[in-house]
Amino acid sequence: MSLFKTNEWWRTQCGVNESFDKHSLLITPLFGADRKDIIVIGSHSGYLRIYSPFSQWIEETKSPSGYKSSDLIVETQISDCIIDMKAGKFVSGSSDTRLAILTPKKLVIYSIILSQGSVEHGNHCDLEIAYEHLLPRFPASLTTGPFGGVRGRDFLCIQCLDGTLLFYEQETPTFSLVLRNRLLPEPIVYISRNDIFVTPSSSWILECYRYKSMAEFGSKDRSEESKNLEPDWTYNIGEAVLDIDAVILSSFEVGILILGEKSLYCLKDNCVTLKYSKRLEYKALCFQPFVIEPDGKLMVLVIADTNTLMIYEGTTLRWSAQLPFTPVAVTRAHFQHLDGVIVILSEEGQLEACYLGSEPSLFIAPPLHRRGYDYVAAEDELIELRKLAKKNKASGNQLSDVTMDAELIISVTVSADLEPCPRGNQDDSKDDSEDRNLMCRITIELSTYMTLRDVQVCVDVSKPFVADKDRHVITNLCDRHVLRAMIYPTMDLPAISSDVRITASYETADHGSLRVLQKTTQLPLKMMLRACPPENTSTFTATIKCSESLVAFSQLFPEFTGEVQRKNWNVLGLQHLQTGSVVTIVSGATSNRYRVQSNDGLSMALVVQQLMNRLKDKATGNFTTAIAQNHIQLIQSQMEAHYHSRQKVDKIASEIKLLSTQLRNIERRMLRAVRERNTRSLGTTGLPFLLESTYRAIFALLDDLAIARVERERAGHGLRCVMRLLLLLLRLNVNDDKYAMLEAAIGFDPQLCDELDWEEIADVSLSAFLRSTSRKSTSHLDTKPTTLTKMTSTKEFSKLKKHLVHAIERLDSCREADIVENEQLEAAGDHASS
Structure with missing residues (x-):
């Protein structure tokens, strides 16, 4: 973390629930250099926004005026997704700056018409389509420049996902070219001084191509091609390239800046001479080089994954500042009232123009005192503070700000x-x-x-x-x-x-x-329950005993008291709206007991929770309960259902992984056959049939995987229900500390993760819980740290079930035989009274 923070000059939020990347930010003087720079933002949702910041310093408040609604001059949706944006002279016969927008299906050139002071709140801006190109392939990035050394015009180059480069001389498509060693789209930059393209290959080798050679090779007849175009120069970078840019250092020198995963490089424009390199001790996200005039100093802005802005002059770190969020794009701009503003954009659309300040904002640690400490007195004071904190927590008088x-x-x-x-x-x-x-x-x-x-x-x-x-x-x-x-x-x-x-x-x-x-x-x-006739028979039963007199159902559940309640004053039936399961609550006629029963154990958790919460508000005295054997069986069955659903998902995912490997091998063989121009027909090899059958098998497994994940989600919800019911019943019998430990061990939601889920975390937590509540001395316990590993064997799962049963037996203070006997006597009395 840096000692200093950047100061906000202008800030806004670009849309809601939209995503952005490094190609979504463009700074350019769209309306001429006299009107300074304009911010153009394009989102993956297809929204185009153009901002003209007019923030200025206010002496009275000692702060900038910030964002105003008039700063947004254009906001419109033009496509499903905006992949890249560039500004330049893209219309023949005109020197005006136009905006090029790259979408998944076409390249659109817009003319921007500004009407100054046409409305009350400021200027009015319109977009008009100058022309557009339909794309034969899915694009990845856009590069523009005066290709071939033309003057007063800018041409366009589109890089596609398969490595193909599509060239357009403004309104006219010219040629296409496939570069060698391309697995994924790579960063590419055009250097107009040398008329060259510089881009890395998938082998982490920087390659340089002259536009003249590319044009000659791309205009050849396809039947005459025997191999790919060879680069003019190469340089082995040796690591993945995140971004690449070029700056003019002087009238006779151009610097190529390369941001790698671990290093920052600066090369000369011949791509064979390294000016300097800087090893980075952090993960870089994006960068922006620039030159300070008239000194000609080369500066580089680098964004670290710690939300820190690093400013380098050569290999020397000149300044660092903390950013308010994690940006995906950074650049510099010159606005109306401030030059050299740093503009950053986050993935969620937070756009900020900031400047560097020198006011530290971090806590400065006090000097160390080398005098001796009284550790005995400090330990006594710590014990007193813990007692005081525990007392405040128990009384509900928690400290609050x-x-x-x-x-x-x-x-x-x-x-x-x-x-x-x-x-x-x-x-x-x-x-x-x-x-x-x-x-x-x-x-x-x-x-x-x-x-x-x-x-x-x-x-x-x-x-x-x-x-x-x-x-x-x-x-x-x-x-x-x-x-x-x-x-x-x-x-x-x-x-x-x-x-x-x-x-x-x-x-x-x-x-x-x-x-x-x-x-x-x-x-x-x-919204969840409705009153219904009660059921006499049930599979699962929970009995809550009260030390004081019972509260009538008309006071506990007034929203459900009706005709059904008037006929049976001591019985209330509640039906779940979503599943149709019925839960019956019976109040004891001869004893102070509530009996909650149902044929569906999962449906009892909500009713038991509502009953206990309302009893605490309406009734006085203590409540006790017991855990019956069928509750433990229900918990174990839900644990098994969740564990088996996880195994099913893992099995299907493993089969998909194997088929995906087979699919890649088939595609590699087919691509090799096409490149070698095999005289045999591709159909005779059987590869197309094998490819189609593999695709069908993968799609079928994907459908099975979706169904298995839904089953796993339902099993996870069932597991959450039974654990919730267990914790509600145990809450009445155990003290706060032990209940909090058990709730932390098993009371969390299933994570729906592939490697670690409820079983692995609960197994480690229950083991620690049993060790902490054991009557043995701590010297005989295994205090080695336990690592979380995926549960794969049935033996480990059986051990988890035993640990849970031991934890329940250790906490449950009531005997099941007594509670079952009392339930039978009470049930007989309830049926006789009804």
């Missing part, structure tokens, strides 16, 4: 009126779909008394519910802002929780510190 709570106030309103969801399953009947697919509106109001930057609000709900827009981004929040979202179900899975977590993160404008706030609210229970 009052200033942070006042900076941003979050108010969440959940609509009690549910609406039919148009996103319901089409296979369901109309009546059933209206009952099952309900959506709820939530309103999030943000209030602040100061300016907050980069406010991000995330809405998180548990499956099967999702939010139509789970992430909101506000660039600058000054007063009040209202966000709205819809919560609706997407899958026929049992609901596990009604919590809606709102997480907001932001940066303060004054200090730039990052703050995070979180607020939790509840969805209406009618």
Whole structure:
């Protein structure tokens, strides 16, 4: 991390949910050098934005004026994706600067017409298509320049994914050329002083081609070609090239700057003489060379993966500064009121023009005191502080930053009126779909008394519910802002929780510190359950015993009390809207017990959670429960289902990997046959048939993989349900410390990762939990660190199940025989009373 930070001169956000790369940023004087530079941004979503920054220094506030709405002069969608952009003299008979936009299907040349002061807020700009070229191949990058030494005109060169170069002399296509040793598109630069193209090959060798040789070779008859065009000069770089650029050092010298994965190189324009090289001790993301006039000093801007801007003069690091985000493109610009501005663009569309400052902002460590320390007194003080922190945590009097709570106030309103969801399953009947697919509106109001930057609000709900827009981004929040979202179900899975977590993160404008706030609210229970007749028989049962008198269902679940509740005052039936499973709650007639029962153990987690939360609010006294044997069997069956679904996904992925290797070998053989111009027909070799059959096998396995991943997701949700039910029941019997340890060990969501998932993490966590709760002395325990490795054998999985059973038995304080006997007596009394 650098000691200094860059200072913001001008900043904005380019769109929402769009992506950008190093070709998405272009700085050019579109309207003439007297109007300074213009920023052109093209996103992968096809949006073209042109900015004319007019920020200036304000003496009263000692800060720049920043972004204004009039700075955006063009915003339009022109294509599905903008791959590259260049500016130049692309129209014959005209010396005006035009804009070339490279899209997946065509190359479009735009004329930009500026009408000054035509509207109230500023200038008005229009785009007109001058001409366009349809592309025969998928493009990767665009290079422009006065090819062949022409004057007053710029030609275009498009590099395709297969290594083909397409050349256009403005409106006229001229020739195409295939370079040798090309596996992927590589950076390419044109040097007009020598009329050469410089580009690296896939062998990490820098190659130089004269345009005259390329034109002569490309215009030959294809039947006369015997081999690829040989380069004029080569230089072995020895590492992958991230980017390449050229700068004019003097009237007789041009420097070629190459950014490699590990080094920065500067070569002369003959591509055989190395001026200097600099070994980089970090991973570089992008760079931009420039020359300071009139001294002629060569400077290079390099962006490190630590969000640090490095400025080199030759091999000497002259300055470094911390950036506010991770850029994918960097360049310099000259604006109306400031020259030499550094412009950076992030992958998410954060665009900033900044300048270098000299005010340090990091914490300076105090000097060390070499006097002796009283370690005994320090240990006593540490013990007292831990006791105080534990006491505050137990009493709920946790320390909070009052200033942070006042900076941003979050108010969440959940609509009690549910609406039919148009996103319901089409296979369901109309009546059933209206009952099952309900959506709820939530309103999030943000209030602040100061300016907050980069406010991000995330809405998180548990499956099967999702939010139509789970992430909101506000660039600058000054007063009040209202966000709205819809919560609706997407899958026929049992609901596990009604919590809606709102997480907001932001940066303060004054200090730039990052703050995070979180607020939790509840969805209406009618969105997940509805009242139904209770069921008498059940497979899974959970009994909750209360030391005080019971609370009536009309107070616990008032939204479900109706005709069914009036007939059975001590029995309540609740049905899941998504799965149709029925959960019955029975209150004891002769004892202070609640019995929750169902034929579907996965559906009990939500009802047990709601019952326990409402009992804590309405009832007094202590609650206890026990873990029955069928609960453990249910947990083990869900663990096996999740583990087998993982193995199935891994098996299909391995088969796809083998077929992909076979496919690459077939394609390599076919390409070799085509290049060698074999006299035999390609069809007689059997390679096309083998290629087609391999493709069909891969596509079939891809369909199977999609189905297997859905099954794995459903198995993961089932595993989450049974673990949630287990933790809810154990919560009543164990102390806070042991419960927190067990919840951290098994209470997390399955990760849906290929290598490490719930089984591997839970196995290590349960082993540590059993060691920490063992009655043996710690000297006899194995304290070696455990490494996370993928679980592949059935023996390891069986050991995981045993560890979980041991943990449950160690924490469960009630005896199962007693609880089963009491359940039978209570059930007999309940049936007699009903």
